Amino acid sequence: MTESLEDEHRRLAQVLSPDLLAEARRLDEADPLAQQLDVFVDAPGVAAYLDGNSLGRPLKDMPETAARFIREDWGTRLIRSWDEQWMELPMRLGDRIADVALGAAAGQTIVADSTSVLLYKLMRAAIAARPGRDEIVIEGGNFPTDRFIAAGVAEETGTTLRWIEPDAVTGVTAEEVATVVSDRTALVVLSHVDYRSGALADMPSITRAVKDSGAVMLWDLCHSVGVVPMQLDDWGVDMAVGCTYKYLNGGPGSPAFAYLRSEHQGRFSQPIHGWWGAADIFAMGPEYAPVAGIRQLLSGTPPVLSMLAMQGMLDLIADAGMAAVRAKSISLTDFAVRAYDELLAPLGVRLQSPRNASLRGGHVTIGHDSFQEVTQKLWKDGVIPDFRFPDGIRLGLSPLSTSHEETLRGVVAVRDALA
Known part of the structure; x- marks a missing residue:
């Protein structure tokens, strides 16, 4: 143990209850995944670093991986x-994500x-596949990109947005969806894990309610892929989109992935007809004819270099x-949450995530009126959570x-910052 780490342990012992610090060390000693901690870059x-739900740390071998490429x-x-x-590579890496994290066949x-482009492609495909239906259902508190793209698709297709307004902490329920x-x-668009509170939606029940109505279900997996197990095939999910720079550690701007259930391939037509989605990519023919299979979701040349980092994390x-x-x-x-109860609740900080772990994804959100200023101080001091307007700090704990x-x-x- 280095002298600086010993000093840090002594400092923690002085400012914390012995029980809380002892519990953290006991949990770390018993952690079967503890050896994984050493493979990530240790930022000077x-x-x-409590922002892995926004941008995962790079692996230590990434510089050599990139150099070798x-x-x-x-x-x-x-x-x-x-x-x-x-x-x-786009298909092979997609199959790898499906196998490791999505519970989906190749x-x-x-x-x-x-993520934005793939959401647009799948939303337009879903609307076209349900002629005669004129509504898109989406949560009012969903991530801005999801809402903005849904609004744009609604305007383009002459459909109407129907909003679900669930509890801000517990998130949307199957019962709320069934009533709407x-x-x-035509289409329901929801996030598996709420980007604000971390609330975990009941994907099987909600998907079942949507499909019983004859609509298409599109899930945003950005805050759940790589941290929450799922079974897209078994749960009957129609389509899903997720990013790769959070818990999959693909790096800033790494490309997203899309899942399209096999039964819909060839029946759902995505609107951006690029040469990579053509049946014969090198025919250079006068008209677009889509390829059979999942490659039909491609449009332009895929970003090969940006696909490197996530492969080691997978x-x-x-x-x-x-x-x-x-x-x-x-x-x-x-x-x-245990540390929040002891250290932050007495200071008027609010818990803005579900207490029940089965209803929560990979981050915990806490709230206080001064957290915008507190976050700025924390970053200067080398403690990095993220702030979400108007008053929330997310503790993103990448396992x-x-x-x-x-x-x-x-x-x-x-x-300490609050004090």
């Missing part, structure tokens, strides 16, 4: 790498474009198993790269 000057795959093989490996998931969907509903998740990742996530968020003691350091720093 950062005492606690530039030196060999690109620098040596040059354009031959398209035939040798890159042409199939041939239904593809890596391409941004009807024979006019290997780590696969080695750990999603069940173990979820167990670690629950342990971290439960401990964060493979976060310890319980690091979580405790973050909560202590929030307390």
